[in-house]
Amino acid sequence: MPEGPSIVILKEAVQQFKNKKVIAASGNSKKLDIELFEGQIITGFKSWGKHFLICFPKFTVRIHFMLFGSYRINEHTDRPARLHLQFNNGELNFYACSLKLIEQPLDEVYDWSADVMNPSFDHTKAIEKLQTQPDMLACDAILDQHIFSGAGNIFKNEVLFRIRIHPESRIGNLPNEKLQELVTETVNYAFDFLSWKKEFILKKHWLAHTKSICPRDQVKFHKAILGKTHRRSFYCDVCQILY
């Protein structure tokens, strides 16, 4: 569930509750007082990368699904809900997620130009952020939420394969053309991910992530835990160049 495009899908799916009043709220969150939401009207839903934001007039609830979080719209599972919101026209249930109350204006909290799904994503700013960290490995750069908010481990493996960059390449060693590609293809993959996910054919389009054979060279992929992020990388050392 977690990566940015999945949050955009969620945002679209809950529009029926925009401008609706929460008539009852419950849940097992220890982080915040859920009764706060009862009687409140939802003014809208937003997202920043992997953060799903439920906006009320005076505050916002931030939901992060981490690795295992899930939700149900107008139905429920047999698990206890972390957050249950009841409306006259339906219900919203969130499970195993992290909740946080945001009381500041969202524009003070979030850099919208870092969100790969946001129309205001700023390519030039992303390049500048990358250039300030020349020692960073490419595999860590794509997972950096300040640079590519919403990108996750699937992004990392697919984008690096697409642009033929070895995951352990240093950002500072990339030729300018490759650095530009890193940014453009991360955004391109975000929108491919979104449309494939909507059609339930995301996995079918994986070229590298979880794969054992390189589709270009037919040689064995390497599978290794790499970088400061210690996440699985799948890569081909024939077609992915180490810079």
Added chain:
DNA sequence: AGTAGTGTTCGGCC
């Protein structure tokens, strides 16, 4: 049936 992972935070250590 057991394992590993679309992720992040926090506390401890050096």
Added chain:
DNA sequence: TGGCCGAACACTAC
């Protein structure tokens, strides 16, 4: 102070 590391969290697809 700060970077690094591992644990914790909690669910389910394969």
